[in-house]
Amino acid sequence: MTAPVVTAAAGSLVGARVKVAARDINVSYGDKQALFDVSLDAPDRSVTAFIGPSGCGKTTFLRCINRMNDTIEGCRVTGSLQIDGKEAYGRDVDPVVLRTRVGMVFQKPNPFPKSIYENVAYGPRIHGMAKSKADMDIVVEKSLRRAGLWEEVKDRLSQSGTSLSGGQQQRLVIARTVAVDPDVILMDEPCSALDPIATAKIEGLIDEMRENYCIIIVTHSMAQAARVSQKTAFFHLGKLIETGATEEIFTNPRDSRTQDYITGRFG
Numbered sequence: 001m002t003a004p005v006v007t008a009a010a011g012s013l014v015g016a017r018v019k020v021a022a023r024d025i026n027v028s029y030g031d032k033q034a035l036f037d038v039s040l041d042a043p044d045r046s047v048t049a050f051i052g053p054s055g056c057g058k059t060t061f062l063r064c065i066n067r068m069n070d071t072i073e074g075c076r077v078t079g080s081l082q083i084d085g086k087e088a089y090g091r092d093v094d095p096v097v098l099r100t101r102v103g104m105v106f107q108k109p110n111p112f113p114k115s116i117y118e119n120v121a122y123g124p125r126i127h128g129m130a131k132s133k134a135d136m137d138i139v140v141e142k143s144l145r146r147a148g149l150w151e152e153v154k155d156r157l158s159q160s161g162t163s164l165s166g167g168q169q170q171r172l173v174i175a176r177t178v179a180v181d182p183d184v185i186l187m188d189e190p191c192s193a194l195d196p197i198a199t200a201k202i203e204g205l206i207d208e209m210r211e212n213y214c215i216i217i218v219t220h221s222m223a224q225a226a227r228v229s230q231k232t233a234f235f236h237l238g239k240l241i242e243t244g245a246t247e248e249i250f251t252n253p254r255d256s257r258t259q260d261y262i263t264g265r266f267g
Helices: 058-065 095-101 116-126 133-146 166-178 196-209 222-228 246-251 256-262
Strands: 018-029 032-043 046-051 075-083 102-105 184-188 214-218 231-236 239-245
Touching (some): 046 058, 196 222, 239 246
Parallel strands (some): 102 184
Antiparallel strands (some): 018 075
16 A cells, blocks of 8 residues: 655654654544544654643544554544554554554553563564574563663562562563564553652653654643653644644743643643
8 A cells, every 4th residue: 555645744843754644633432523633743763742631632642543542442533644654544554563563651550460571571472573582581681771670670580560669560561662662652641650759760761762762642741741752732622732842832832722721721
């Protein structure tokens, strides 16, 4: 399938290579429309933050990128969504394979009830990414290092992943996500269940990881969006109101609704 050519969406960062390009995305759950004509670019090797009040469509749009909405009965998605220029909703695209390229970290840490080692090794093993135990050991160590967790767990890899603290569990989930070499990492409120110290570690990790990945994060914390992202998109009532460089969105928004949300007049 030849993907249609898409033009740059409003709010694109000048000079940044586009990793995810969405055009006119509409999402409906039965008779209820949740997203209206969303067009957005997410640059590679950068963090894009989605902000907005609860129920505004942030997570719905996030779930379009790895086709998680496919799992919801009655959900309908229209429009174009491309990753590296290839249509994510093309007939030749296997959603299971797509989700190895587009990893997702959820709100609540969800390690498997397996050892720390097996949590990380699970994805590479089912996808045949390691030919031997030695190869798998390298993958596991590399992934745990990328998640900033190796030094804390290297002497207890056989212990259960659920025995770790909340912040460590979330970093283990991130290690599990990067172990299959994704192109895009989606994060849905990854720090909402964590204390401030664990949150700071995750935010520092996100800042390091953006050198290698396109990261898209949903957050209710505007302070967090300002700290970790280079681009911000503001959603309201299922519509993308404004998108642009994070500094511009927070200091000089073009739309009064963005200004009102950022200054706490509603939310």
